[in-house]
Amino acid sequence: MIAAPIHIVGHRLMLCPSGVLLWPGERLMAVADLHLEKSSHFAARGRLLPPYDTRETLKKLSFVLRRYEPRHLVLLGDSFHDAEGHARLADDDRATLAALLAGLRVTWVLGNHDPAPPASLPGEAMEELALGPMRFRHIGGGPIARHREGEISGHYHPKASLETRAGRISRPCFLAGPQHVVLPAFGALTGGLDVRSPALAPLAHRQGRVFLLGKDRLHSAPVPFVVPESAPERERVDEGWPSFP
Template structure:
């Protein structure tokens, strides 16, 4: 499995081409915005029928990255289900697959805006989780440090179609959506630019994670005490 190691908040984190974050020192895997049972939610609320395979595709990808990393703690960073009724909408095979992935692992569901109540399919449910220097939450908070969040489904275009991307500055990291039926927000969009400070970078997902320049459209500049920008990960 191709990964890109980065230094963040003094920790070595591995960014995978699938959009998952691996923290080897903690045997932890973090994924964001699975949006399981999205096709069911759209059918229930909008009456539109989509092929109901996104949950299986997402769980298969999750199983692959868990096998590759050997992670024993999984943090799902919010919006794991497209709504709270999606838990009951899982068919038996998908529910059994999820239970098998949870078996023998610590599993933490972080509260999202799509799934704000308790998740009842095993594991623990938290508003946020702090481990060492890192804090895991669904939506980034201004002024936070050592923060890992999701919610925005960032995408970035270099050549060809836009690709899901990690966004990272000295204080925060925003994960791409891991789910199969998820759109995205361009990394130049105002909500993302207002959260990030210079220097910042995008890491594009795909067969091999690739760092890419992050368009600057209103970001603040982070100046260390010496008055000079520092390299990310320094």
């Protein structure tokens, strides 16, 4: 996997195709929207989704933690799909998560899905983490207080589509601007919101860039090159072709 560097308010950050953001200067890794226990949340409401999402997400998290060995892990909110999510963790998943977090400084940024800190798990919980000029919060795009402040956020699950030779391809993506990065959702069952949607307008600057997640690397393009998601089967209108010579 090849991470791509990006500079936000003078600091060098790395965007990884797995969907995590690294701040090498701080040996920090940020990850957004794990939505752990989403399937059990749905199951309680009569939609019996495959109960493997937590396991999958943790496996993926374990891989990037081993690979990048950060000292500080920032979870950018909606780490659990709902406030009771951490209580529903299966025993083995809980043990896996605890082992992953052991020895790390862990910051749980609180999200709209999980407004309370997961009491049973290690780490500090807060609405917002300030580290140097960088602000880590769940929802970005509010007015930025100071000119030189950078903002790392999640919440929107951004995805984008690019026009390719063989039609449009849509992927989860990082959405970066001069002073901010919105991370894609990391959870196994988390869908996306198109960066062209009005909700993301304040963050999708014309000068911004999207970084679509690929298998091994990111595919980047300026925001104005993002196209609407591809349509299903289309009917074509093509009449009046010239006669055969």
